[in-house]
Amino acid sequence: MTTVSFVSKKCYVCGHVGRQAEIGVREAGEPQDLDYRAGGVNRSSIYMWLQRCLSCGYVAPDIAVGSEAARSTVADESYRRQRNDTRYPDTINAFLCWGMIQEACGRFDEAAKAAIYAAWVCDDDADHRDKAKYFRERTLEKMDAAQKKGQFLTGDQIGDRLLMVDLLRRIGAFAKAAPLCAEELRKDYDEKTRTILLFQEKLIEDKDGRRHAIEEAFD
Numbered sequence: 001m002t003t004v005s006f007v008s009k010k011c012y013v014c015g016h017v018g019r020q021a022e023i024g025v026r027e028a029g030e031p032q033d034l035d036y037r038a039g040g041v042n043r044s045s046i047y048m049w050l051q052r053c054l055s056c057g058y059v060a061p062d063i064a065v066g067s068e069a070a071r072s073t074v075a076d077e078s079y080r081r082q083r084n085d086t087r088y089p090d091t092i093n094a095f096l097c098w099g100m101i102q103e104a105c106g107r108f109d110e111a112a113k114a115a116i117y118a119a120w121v122c123d124d125d126a127d128h129r130d131k132a133k134y135f136r137e138r139t140l141e142k143m144d145a146a147q148k149k150g151q152f153l154t155g156d157q158i159g160d161r162l163l164m165v166d167l168l169r170r171i172g173a174f175a176k177a178a179p180l181c182a183e184e185l186r187k188d189y190d191e192k193t194r195t196i197l198l199f200q201e202k203l204i205e206d207k208d209g210r211r212h213a214i215e216e217a218f219d
Protein backbone atom coordinates (compact mmCIF):
# COMPACT_ATOMS: atom_id res chain seq x y z
CA MET A 1 0.00 0.00 0.00
CA THR A 2 1.16 3.51 -0.70
CA THR A 3 0.59 6.32 1.76
CA VAL A 4 1.37 9.99 1.44
CA SER A 5 2.28 12.04 4.48
CA PHE A 6 3.59 15.54 5.00
CA VAL A 7 6.78 15.85 7.00
CA SER A 8 8.99 18.67 8.14
CA LYS A 9 12.31 18.53 6.30
CA LYS A 10 15.51 20.57 6.46
CA CYS A 11 16.94 21.39 3.04
CA TYR A 12 20.46 19.99 2.58
CA VAL A 13 21.54 22.97 0.49
CA CYS A 14 20.23 26.01 2.39
CA GLY A 15 18.93 24.67 5.71
CA HIS A 16 15.42 25.98 5.15
CA VAL A 17 12.83 23.92 6.99
CA GLY A 18 9.61 23.26 5.11
CA ARG A 19 6.84 20.75 4.67
CA GLN A 20 7.43 18.05 2.10
CA ALA A 21 5.21 15.31 0.76
CA GLU A 22 6.64 11.89 1.40
CA ILE A 23 5.42 8.73 -0.24
CA GLY A 24 5.32 5.98 2.38
CA VAL A 25 6.07 3.08 0.10
CA ARG A 26 7.28 3.91 -3.33
CA GLU A 27 7.50 0.54 -4.97
CA ALA A 28 9.35 0.59 -8.24
CA GLY A 29 6.41 -1.26 -9.76
CA GLU A 30 6.53 -3.73 -12.61
CA PRO A 31 7.06 -2.06 -15.99
CA GLN A 32 3.73 -1.76 -17.77
CA ASP A 33 4.72 0.04 -20.95
CA LEU A 34 7.41 -0.75 -23.50
CA ASP A 35 9.36 2.27 -22.20
CA TYR A 36 9.49 0.75 -18.67
CA ARG A 37 6.89 3.06 -17.19
CA ALA A 38 5.07 1.28 -14.38
CA GLY A 39 1.32 1.31 -13.87
CA GLY A 40 -0.96 1.99 -10.91
CA VAL A 41 0.03 4.24 -8.05
CA ASN A 42 3.62 4.41 -9.22
CA ARG A 43 2.41 5.96 -12.45
CA SER A 44 0.10 8.52 -10.91
CA SER A 45 2.47 9.57 -8.11
CA ILE A 46 5.11 10.95 -10.52
CA TYR A 47 4.30 14.50 -9.34
CA MET A 48 5.56 13.57 -5.88
CA TRP A 49 8.80 11.80 -6.74
CA LEU A 50 10.84 14.89 -5.99
CA GLN A 51 10.73 17.18 -2.98
CA ARG A 52 11.27 20.90 -3.56
CA CYS A 53 12.84 23.57 -1.38
CA LEU A 54 10.84 26.78 -1.70
CA SER A 55 13.77 28.82 -0.46
CA CYS A 56 16.75 27.85 -2.63
CA GLY A 57 15.09 25.76 -5.34
CA TYR A 58 16.89 22.50 -4.52
CA VAL A 59 15.00 19.41 -5.68
CA ALA A 60 15.71 15.82 -4.67
CA PRO A 61 13.88 12.58 -3.84
CA ASP A 62 14.87 13.38 -0.23
CA ILE A 63 15.65 17.05 0.21
CA ALA A 64 17.54 16.46 3.45
CA VAL A 65 20.17 14.51 1.53
CA GLY A 66 22.67 15.95 -0.94
CA SER A 67 26.25 16.47 -2.02
CA GLU A 68 28.73 19.25 -2.75
CA ALA A 69 27.92 18.87 -6.45
CA ALA A 70 24.25 19.44 -5.61
CA ARG A 71 25.14 22.62 -3.68
CA SER A 72 27.21 24.10 -6.49
CA THR A 73 24.65 23.13 -9.17
CA VAL A 74 21.80 24.79 -7.27
CA ALA A 75 23.89 27.99 -6.99
CA ASP A 76 24.43 28.01 -10.75
CA GLU A 77 22.55 30.50 -12.93
CA SER A 78 21.53 27.81 -15.46
CA TYR A 79 19.91 25.80 -12.67
CA ARG A 80 17.91 28.79 -11.49
CA ARG A 81 16.75 29.48 -15.02
CA GLN A 82 15.63 25.87 -15.42
CA ARG A 83 13.90 25.83 -12.05
CA ASN A 84 11.78 28.83 -13.15
CA ASP A 85 11.33 28.06 -16.85
CA THR A 86 7.82 29.29 -17.55
CA ARG A 87 7.50 27.10 -20.65
CA TYR A 88 7.12 24.02 -18.48
CA PRO A 89 5.03 22.94 -15.51
CA ASP A 90 6.82 22.70 -12.18
CA THR A 91 7.16 18.90 -12.24
CA ILE A 92 9.07 18.99 -15.54
CA ASN A 93 11.40 21.74 -14.31
CA ALA A 94 11.97 19.76 -11.13
CA PHE A 95 13.01 16.65 -13.07
CA LEU A 96 15.26 18.66 -15.39
CA CYS A 97 16.93 20.30 -12.38
CA TRP A 98 17.40 16.91 -10.72
CA GLY A 99 18.93 15.74 -14.02
CA MET A 100 21.41 18.64 -13.93
CA ILE A 101 22.47 17.70 -10.40
CA GLN A 102 22.86 14.05 -11.37
CA GLU A 103 24.95 14.98 -14.38
CA ALA A 104 27.18 17.13 -12.17
CA CYS A 105 27.66 13.99 -10.06
CA GLY A 106 28.60 11.99 -13.18
CA ARG A 107 25.41 9.91 -12.99
CA PHE A 108 24.25 9.98 -16.59
CA ASP A 109 21.91 7.02 -16.01
CA GLU A 110 20.04 9.06 -13.39
CA ALA A 111 20.09 12.13 -15.69
CA ALA A 112 18.56 9.95 -18.44
CA LYS A 113 15.87 8.82 -15.99
CA ALA A 114 15.08 12.45 -15.16
CA ALA A 115 14.66 13.18 -18.88
CA ILE A 116 12.32 10.25 -19.50
CA TYR A 117 10.28 11.19 -16.42
CA ALA A 118 9.86 14.65 -17.98
CA ALA A 119 8.62 12.94 -21.15
CA TRP A 120 6.11 10.93 -19.12
CA VAL A 121 4.77 14.09 -17.49
CA CYS A 122 4.29 15.50 -21.02
CA ASP A 123 2.49 12.30 -22.09
CA ASP A 124 0.01 12.82 -19.24
CA ASP A 125 -0.58 16.51 -19.93
CA ALA A 126 -2.52 17.46 -23.07
CA ASP A 127 -1.07 20.99 -22.90
CA HIS A 128 2.51 19.71 -23.07
CA ARG A 129 2.20 16.45 -24.99
CA ASP A 130 3.97 17.94 -28.02
CA LYS A 131 7.15 18.35 -25.91
CA ALA A 132 7.44 14.64 -25.08
CA LYS A 133 9.46 14.03 -28.24
CA TYR A 134 12.09 16.57 -27.20
CA PHE A 135 12.53 14.90 -23.81
CA ARG A 136 12.75 11.43 -25.38
CA GLU A 137 15.54 12.77 -27.62
CA ARG A 138 17.31 14.11 -24.56
CA THR A 139 16.88 10.74 -22.83
CA LEU A 140 18.67 9.06 -25.75
CA GLU A 141 21.53 11.59 -25.53
CA LYS A 142 21.96 10.96 -21.81
CA MET A 143 21.78 7.20 -22.38
CA ASP A 144 24.67 7.46 -24.84
CA ALA A 145 26.72 9.29 -22.22
CA ALA A 146 25.66 6.74 -19.58
CA GLN A 147 26.68 3.81 -21.75
CA LYS A 148 30.18 5.23 -22.18
CA LYS A 149 30.47 5.19 -18.38
CA GLY A 150 29.07 1.67 -18.09
CA GLN A 151 25.87 2.97 -16.47
CA PHE A 152 22.48 1.52 -17.35
CA LEU A 153 19.20 3.27 -16.80
CA THR A 154 17.16 0.06 -16.64
CA GLY A 155 19.81 -1.81 -14.66
CA ASP A 156 21.38 -3.74 -17.54
CA GLN A 157 22.47 -3.46 -21.16
CA ILE A 158 19.65 -5.58 -22.59
CA GLY A 159 17.02 -3.44 -20.86
CA ASP A 160 18.66 -0.28 -22.13
CA ARG A 161 18.74 -1.60 -25.72
CA LEU A 162 15.01 -2.42 -25.50
CA LEU A 163 14.33 1.05 -24.14
CA MET A 164 16.38 2.69 -26.90
CA VAL A 165 14.33 0.86 -29.54
CA ASP A 166 11.14 2.14 -27.94
CA LEU A 167 12.43 5.72 -27.57
CA LEU A 168 13.43 5.84 -31.25
CA ARG A 169 10.04 4.45 -32.26
CA ARG A 170 8.16 6.91 -30.04
CA ILE A 171 9.97 9.91 -31.57
CA GLY A 172 9.19 8.60 -35.04
CA ALA A 173 12.82 7.75 -35.88
CA PHE A 174 11.71 4.48 -37.51
CA ALA A 175 14.72 4.39 -39.86
CA LYS A 176 17.00 4.25 -36.79
CA ALA A 177 14.73 2.03 -34.69
CA ALA A 178 14.47 -0.71 -37.36
CA PRO A 179 18.19 -1.59 -37.67
CA LEU A 180 18.69 -1.42 -33.91
CA CYS A 181 15.72 -3.75 -33.38
CA ALA A 182 17.01 -6.13 -36.09
CA GLU A 183 20.48 -6.12 -34.52
CA GLU A 184 19.03 -7.05 -31.13
CA LEU A 185 16.90 -9.80 -32.69
CA ARG A 186 20.09 -11.47 -33.95
CA LYS A 187 21.31 -11.82 -30.37
CA ASP A 188 20.77 -14.85 -28.19
CA TYR A 189 18.08 -13.42 -25.93
CA ASP A 190 15.42 -15.24 -23.91
CA GLU A 191 11.91 -15.82 -25.23
CA LYS A 192 10.37 -12.85 -23.40
CA THR A 193 12.91 -10.38 -24.78
CA ARG A 194 12.55 -11.79 -28.30
CA THR A 195 8.75 -11.53 -28.11
CA ILE A 196 9.01 -7.85 -27.13
CA LEU A 197 11.51 -7.18 -29.95
CA LEU A 198 9.28 -8.94 -32.52
CA PHE A 199 6.38 -6.78 -31.34
CA GLN A 200 8.55 -3.68 -31.71
CA GLU A 201 9.57 -4.81 -35.19
CA LYS A 202 5.89 -4.95 -36.19
CA LEU A 203 5.13 -1.52 -34.66
CA ILE A 204 8.14 0.00 -36.43
CA GLU A 205 7.03 -1.52 -39.75
CA ASP A 206 3.59 0.00 -39.20
CA LYS A 207 5.22 3.36 -38.31
CA ASP A 208 3.31 3.28 -35.05
CA GLY A 209 4.79 5.83 -32.62
CA ARG A 210 2.15 5.47 -29.91
CA ARG A 211 2.44 4.17 -26.36
CA HIS A 212 2.03 0.40 -26.05
CA ALA A 213 1.95 -1.93 -23.06
CA ILE A 214 4.39 -4.84 -22.73
CA GLU A 215 1.51 -7.31 -22.38
CA GLU A 216 0.32 -6.46 -25.91
CA ALA A 217 3.47 -8.20 -27.17
CA PHE A 218 2.18 -11.45 -25.65
CA ASP A 219 -1.39 -11.27 -26.98
Ligand SMILES: [Zn+2]
Pocket residue numbers: 011012013014015016053054055056057058
Ligand atom coordinates in the same frame (compact mmCIF):
# COMPACT_ATOMS: atom_id res chain seq x y z
ZN1 LIG B 1 16.96 24.98 0.19
